[in-house]
Amino acid sequence: MKEYLSSYEEVLREQGSSPEGLSGREAAERLERFGRNKLKEGEKTPLWRRFLDELADPMIIILIVAAVISGVTAFYEGESYADVIIIMFVVVINAVLGVVQESKAEAAIAALQEIAAATSKALRDGKLTTLKSEELVPGDVVLLEAGDSVPADGRIIECASMKIEEAALTGESVPVNKTADVLNLGGEKDVPLGDRKNMVYMGSTVVYGRGAAVVTGTGMNTEMGKIADALANAKEEETPLQIKLNQLSKFLTVLVVGICAVIFAVGLFRANGSDGGINGDAVLSTFMVAVSLAVAAIPEGLAAVVTIVLSIGVTNMSRRNAIIRKLTAVETLGCTQIICSDKTGTLTQNKMTVVEHSADDEKILETAMALCSDASIDPDTGEAVGEPTECALVNDANKNGLPKTKLMEEYPRIGEAPFDSMRKMMSTVHKTKDGRMIQFTKGAPDEVLKRCASALVGGKAVPMTDEIRASIIKSNKEMADKALRVLCGAMREWDKAPDNFEPDYLERELTYIGLSGMIDPVRPEVKPAIVECRGAGIRPIMITGDHKDTAVAIAKELGIISDASQAITGAQLNEISDGQFKEDIEKYSVYARVQPEHKVRIVTAWKAKGKITAMTGDGVNDAPSIKSADIGVGMGITGTDVTKNVADMVLADDNFATIVSAVEEGRRIYANIRKAIQFLLASNLAEVLAIFFATLIGFTILEPVHLLWINLITDCFPALALGMEKSEPDIMKRPPRDPREGIFAGGMGFDVFFQGAIVTALVMVSYIVGHYVESGTWEFTNSHDGTTMAFLTLSMVEIFHSLNMRSRRGSIFTLKTHNVFLYAAMLVSLVLTTVVIEVPFVAAAFNFTPIDLHEYAIALGLAVLIIPIMEIVKFVQRRLGV
């Protein structure tokens, strides 16, 4: 059936539905039959493929080559295969870790997408229900309003000036005016998709008005489904830090491979025996030194640690109501300098109550306000449901004996010009008992008043005079100064139904009725959040469609401004050039009576000043400003689909304080990742230096498998745990981080170098002691005891040093928090180290010898030294302020 060629009644019949929608039971049955309303996802990469992908890393290839060579040598020399087994074990573990961390990150993002999953408003069992768009079935009646993404294909059954943008399907970005009527084909047999004005299609967006449609196609049975046969799985983009780290890793790999090649070549040259033959043992040992160096220099576990910490951070944020949609946002959040926030619902509770009227006849005002609203009274609770401003008006009328249901019976609505934030008003036209028509308009007083030609005075419409206008403006100001949101009601009488319901046609020559003032209490948690922002060097800015006086009163209450001169209106903004605005932007913290396009100007100007700017938005026209902000923030409760789809982060509770806690979380995650990076890199450097000096002197301090074990196994647990560290107490007392700063900023390069050098010294001393105990000489030759002790010291230093890393500058003895993950990780690493050294066959595989108690005590004692040494270093650093 071509639904667009039939009347909607026929389509409803065909779909076995009615204007009241389906019953819950019927819908459940259909869901079984038709499946979920979603597009097929692209093929997932199979597990074995992911595993192989992990092996395609130059570092891993070097290791596999090393294993093969060791294997071949062991075969010919009749030695044990321990090295081969250990190297392959580490390679496999590394690949498994890689697959696991990727899956974990994907799962975290998928879980968030689930939380932020699109919802639809459908009639089930005759009641308006919000459900996941995935659960829609053919026959469902869905309600659509400005800002909604159309969740499925459907035939329109009711339409109030609904305009839909269908660019995704037709490429045409001009919104299409929709209708519920049967199409007039003008002699043609069929019409292209773009002309099917009585249909709505999945993937398009309602940009104006509202309507209802009966679903005719879901999932792959939609026009969208036909185009996008399978939706490719979009790969999560990497964060700036991950990109920088990848670059660092690549650089290290190239450097190391180069150096190793040189060492190997020199070794080969030297191994050329005097008899012209090649000394196989020498070649092998040179090769192993080259491999050791490669293993030592490359932080194998780093990428995994960073990704895991980021994905755990993202999950933590979602628990605190900040749903991250783009992983990159986590980092940018930590750099936020400006937060531009909507007022209503984000800074305030969006729980409005009418507390004041100013009208010649309050009954008429209340009737007008209630009728000119889309909110209705829920028969079960007796409370209004709908948009909060309108609920306040409907509740107010109800309280004063004018229930909306009764009013609607008396004055049925025959047409409307829906609300939009550009006009800041809406109008409805109603039929009266005597067959005449009456129009009610409500909206922002300044806007409505411009269109009033008369005013109700003493029950009669009298021409508008300057005097009356001045007195209305005065009442408006009095209410606004008390932080009330003021709406104005007006009316217009028609002898017959208007020819059309275009706003321009309806909204003129109105008769002013009166003003309603409502309170919208501020959210209690916002005030402290604003104090916190200031401490953290972040500037909060209020942007609102509301009146300037209301905005100023609320901004003062919240501590955003201290003086009305810091507020500016959209109209004033229009008078200023972009250049001038950029000059003056620091002056303003409150923008009132703005339109969505002003928000783009505000973001652009701040960004031009080099400030990292977050911007909230909910309405259909807010998408451009959310997109252009560094952090676009969507609203989970009141936000439209359009804004949520382009946002970097969605607030599940629409709350300003949540943005601030997300910033804190962003700072914490970044700081922790840096700690983990510093910890791992210092360890790598220590290994490189130790091998470098040992090779220079002419002995083997540690073998590749030892380094692999430390880098990939013992180091990773404490590094991950450092990523879980709680915020340091002053984290929101520091200024925002400069997003351009590199990985080694803030003296981290020096720290890595210095700490690496200290660890090298401790490990070398440990080796020398071991060598002495074994051989009784102070020569520098190969020594099993020495290697065993060096390994023990290095492993233990790492375990103790992870404690130091809890704070980059603060003493660990003054930290008030505990990181139980770290304690557990230290324990795990300790157990693993003991296993490697103490379990005989494992120790043999690693070429370790049993060492005596003295040696143990010395190796451990040297390792513990890292704590007092670092305390002294940090003390000096604090003193020097570096």
Ligand code: ATP
């Ligand atoms: P924010 O502070 O988040 O910008 P806002 O509600 O003030 O929210 P808009 O929704 O753009 O911003 O509304 C702008 C103005 O339009 C309001 O100040 C009010 O005067 C008027 N208005 C809001 N809702 C309605 C409505 N449902 N009907 C008529 N007028 C409305």
